[in-house]
Amino acid sequence: MPNQSADALLQSFRNKVTRNIVWAGAITQLLLAGAQLWLAHYLQAVIMFAAAAVLGVIAYSYRRQRIPDFWRVIFMALLTAICVVSIRNNGTLGVYWAYPLLVASFFMFRDGYAIALASAVTIVMSMAAVLYMPSGDAWRIAASLLVILVLGGVFVVMLGRMQKLLHQLVVTDTLTGLQNRHRVNNVLSQLIHNFRRYHRPASLIMLDLDHFKLLNDKHGHLFGDQMLKQLAARLKKTLRINDQLFRVGGEEFLVVMPETELEEAVKVAEKLRLNVANNPFDGKDAQAHLTVSIGVAQLRAEQTWAEWINTADTALLEAKRKGRNQVCKAESYTPTA
Numbered sequence: 001m002p003n004q005s006a007d008a009l010l011q012s013f014r015n016k017v018t019r020n021i022v023w024a025g026a027i028t029q030l031l032l033a034g035a036q037l038w039l040a041h042y043l044q045a046v047i048m049f050a051a052a053a054v055l056g057v058i059a060y061s062y063r064r065q066r067i068p069d070f071w072r073v074i075f076m077a078l079l080t081a082i083c084v085v086s087i088r089n090n091g092t093l094g095v096y097w098a099y100p101l102l103v104a105s106f107f108m109f110r111d112g113y114a115i116a117l118a119s120a121v122t123i124v125m126s127m128a129a130v131l132y133m134p135s136g137d138a139w140r141i142a143a144s145l146l147v148i149l150v151l152g153g154v155f156v157v158m159l160g161r162m163q164k165l166l167h168q169l170v171v172t173d174t175l176t177g178l179q180n181r182h183r184v185n186n187v188l189s190q191l192i193h194n195f196r197r198y199h200r201p202a203s204l205i206m207l208d209l210d211h212f213k214l215l216n217d218k219h220g221h222l223f224g225d226q227m228l229k230q231l232a233a234r235l236k237k238t239l240r241i242n243d244q245l246f247r248v249g250g251e252e253f254l255v256v257m258p259e260t261e262l263e264e265a266v267k268v269a270e271k272l273r274l275n276v277a278n279n280p281f282d283g284k285d286a287q288a289h290l291t292v293s294i295g296v297a298q299l300r301a302e303q304t305w306a307e308w309i310n311t312a313d314t315a316l317l318e319a320k321r322k323g324r325n326q327v328c329k330a331e332s333y334t335p336t337a
């Protein structure tokens with residue numbers, strides 16, 4: 001199983017991009033403060049050094065974490081204020097900073113929040129242009145900022161949709177349409193949290209088709225695929241709505257059962273086993289009689305999600321070892337949460 005889920009990887013990528021933008025903001029302010037010092041604009045130099053220091057502290061304090069919303073808003077507000085002062089003092093030269101600032105706002109937040117923040121930046125900058133610049137320049141600047149806002153907004157919406165689609169592809173098994181192993185650790189970690197905090201039990205069923213290689217060899221890989229699809233549909237139909245079904249390997253499936261004690265999970269496992277063994281599967285040119293071996297394990301207090309899965313896996317191996325087409329439960333369960 002992968003150590004980090006798709007969700008966690010995506011979130012950590014986003015956090016990294018945001019932190020790097022804050023670092024970039026701090027370095028830019030530092031360079032500009034140096035330039036103001038060179039030009040003997042001492043007040044502006046001091047303000048910019050202070051801004052660089054604040055941004056540097058934010059980026060450094062959260063170097064391995066997500067920068068909280070509050071500090072991200074402060075970051076944008078600080079740079080917007082500096083930009084307005086720059087437009088007031090330098091006119092057109094100050095406007096150049098409005099454009100990267102507008103683009104940065106699309107990276108600092110997600111979806112609707114990013115568009116709202118970028119709209120606020122556009123309005124403030126346009127107002128500064130109207131107040132401090134000749135009207136011929138002001139409306140051109142406001143219009144060009146608006147164009148960037150619209151393009152950026154379209155980009156953010158498209159990116160959001162693509163991310164959702166990609167995420168869906170990453171966590172879905174294309175053959176059966178079930179969730180694949182990428183979301184398993186998230187789901188199990190949540191159940192472990194519920195168990196430790198609220199003493200809510202949970203169990204796992206690990207299920208593996210018996211002698212599937214022989215079936216593939218006899219009828220071909222496509223026939224095997226058909227069997228896997230039918231098995232997935234059948235398992236799904238038999239389970240409760242709260243149970244989650246994953247395809248975690250070639251012919252291996254995992255059922256996650258919240259609010260379920262070991263004995264109850266064993267009964268469900270037995271029901272699944274009988275359903276498979278007693279009802280032949282219809283392939284394109286032939287019927288197949290399949291069986292499954294199953295391991296069942298209830299979550300124990302001290303276990304991590306990987307250890308919990310290993311316990312179910314060990315019970316499954318026991319079922320295989322004892323001759324297949326049977327359910328084995330992980331023994332020595334002691335509810336000590």
Ligand SMILES: Nc1nc2c(ncn2[C@@H]2O[C@H](COP(=O)(O)OP(=O)(O)OP(=O)(O)O)[C@@H](O)[C@H]2O)c(=O)[nH]1
Nearest residue numbers: 208209210211212213214216221222224225250251
């Ligand atoms: N058709 C098909 N076969 C697959 C897929 N993924 C894995 N397999 C096959 O599943 C078979 C698994 O073989 P083994 O691990 O030896 O297991 P088995 O034959 O079921 O034997 P036991 O598990 O010991 O009962 C291999 O032949 C794989 O090629 C798939 O997506 N489609």
